[in-house]
Amino acid sequence: MESTATAAPTEERILEAASKVFRQRGFDGARMQEIADEAGINKALLHYYFRSKEQLYEQVFRASAKEFFGSILIILRSEEPLREKVVRLCELYVTVGLEHPYIPVFIITEAHRKGAGFVARMLSEEGVLPDFEPMRRQIAEEAAAGRIRPIAVEQLMMDILGLCLFPAIARPMMQRMMGISDEGFRQALELRRSRASRMIINSLYNPAG
Amino acid sequence: MESTATAAPTEERILEAASKVFRQRGFDGARMQEIADEAGINKALLHYYFRSKEQLYEQVFRASAKEFFGSILIILRSEEPLREKVVRLCELYVTVGLEHPYIPVFIITEAHRKGAGFVARMLSEEGVLPDFEPMRRQIAEEAAAGRIRPIAVEQLMMDILGLCLFPAIARPMMQRMMGISDEGFRQALELRRSRASRMIINSLYNPAG
DNA sequence: GTCTATATATGGATAGAC
DNA sequence: GTCTATCCATATATAGAC
Structure with a gap:
């Protein structure tokens, strides 16, 4: 300094x-x-x-990946009950989608690129990807105690990401498809905070149908 | 000939x-x-x-858009009850995600491209985009009769697309993130057919919580 | 309509002065 | 460390023969 x-x-x-x-x-x-x-x-x-361009890109992608996955880490390994975790993850992704949609859009779209072998390399680096084991165990315990309907953690994460993050990923397409204004879209996303958690919590604790 | x-x-x-x-x-x-x-x-x-490359691309994008949105059209304007429509839309998108994921991935990712003014032009062409009015009315009627909890058609579509189509869109990222094999992913998607419809139907007809 | 050869532009990368 | 000038490969696009 x-x-x-x-x-x-x-x-x-x-x-x-x-x-x-x-x-x-x-x-x-x-x-x-x-x-x-x-x-x-x-x-x-x-x-x-x-x-080179490749190497510069690697740095950027790695930083973005850490930023994206890092935010989940804290929630995943906290000691809170499952119910809280689900709510907080939903909150997180709706907020990300509203405030920093670039990062998940970047990660998800660029992960499709052919011959980007370093994506694999990078994501397998230590400390980039979150660990889902604690949550898997937590689900197993709750299920064993009969408090929830059993579910694979993969399915749960697909629910959360799909309901909360997808709209931000597909935003340009969705707005065109359904004729939604920018402000209308923002409001629609806000609505999902409660809607998404309610749907998921229901599916876990309230397995009607 | x-x-x-x-x-x-x-x-x-x-x-x-x-x-x-x-x-x-x-x-x-x-x-x-x-x-x-x-x-x-x-x-x-x-x-x-x-x-030119631009013009060739336009043709391809237009055809893909018609293919993608066209498949929804038939379901949207059918006379079946809302419940059936939801189930059929879920089925449709899981199947698309399993068998032709390229098309929605293409539409959704390319719609982000800057300066692609023709995306707007194209999607506003006659007969490309589906009409959601019939379904909106249907929802309004069901809600007025007290048979479902009222919901904006935009939210309903976000639920369906998010739960059923998102996994296919985010596939490369999701498989890496959660360490899922190709076969495991296919199975996970299959599971979503019933899971997604159940969650959405529940949220409509069974508003617990 | 289909090809070969070529024009023209542009992008990533390097050399070398300061 | 930072710049200007330049190399070289590649990409789109066109000209012109067949």
């Missing part, structure tokens, strides 16, 4: 610029020139710091 | 090849050369028939 609060160091500025561009356009659509402009430097410096 | 069943005409072969490549790689990742190879012709012919 030499002087005081100076402009962010170059490497950081590049990473921020790259995040923005890669998240908006994906790997194939991104241009090194645009990243350089966004960071207020020239292309050569990008290569000086990160060697 | 000149002779009899000959090899598909060039224009059709190109469209099929282009569909395959664009769906796999998106607009930015697709290469005209790969499309030409896939169709068994050379690049020049692509331009002879479709003039």
